[in-house]
Amino acid sequence: MTFGLPAWHPTTVENLQKLERVHRHGLHFIHGRHLPPPLEQKMMPMAMHLQHTDLVFFKRCLSGATDFDAMARITERRPLRGDDPQHPKLQPATIRTKFAESVFSFRVVEPWNDLPAALKDCPVDQFPALCKEYLWRNFDQ
Incomplete structure (x- = not known):
């Protein structure tokens, strides 16, 4: 999902929000409904x-x-x-x-x-x- 980020870095708030949404869905898939704090997620x-x-x-x-x-x-x-x-x-x-x-x-x-x-x-x-x-x-x- 993040391969080559320096080249295609999201430039708009909307694109950054879309990327964060996909990231959050992946975290929910891994951790379930309640997400631990970022440091405990190890991501x-x-x-x-x-x-x-x-x-x-x-x-x-x-x-x-x-x-x-x-x-x-x-x-x-x-x-x-x-x-x-x-x-x-x-x-x-x-x-x-x-x-x-x-x-x-x-x-x-x-x-x-x-x-x-x-x-x-x-x-x-x-x-x-x-x-x-x-x-x-x-x-x-």
Whole structure:
């Protein structure tokens, strides 16, 4: 259901709701009428899953594990006081339409900038598990 999410990421609220509805039906099939809290389900909520797949794909792009140039439309922001010089903040290209906000190179920048430096520096093979753990810790239920 979520294969290739960075490419076909739902862009409208309506499409996201449809995807969440299918997700919820699957959870009801597994758990029955009363769903346990998300952490006990051992399945990420759809919004978290979308962010996780974007971040994992971006990390793979940065490491050269894919042919996609994720940094083609992303630049490093001018350093501000208090910024970590080892991990400069990224800045997406300027957008002109509402649709452009849903493009991968725009939507991945803010979550990437919010990640701790240790997570950005970890090896690519460890990143998915560590990123998932980080997202669960910072998930608002």
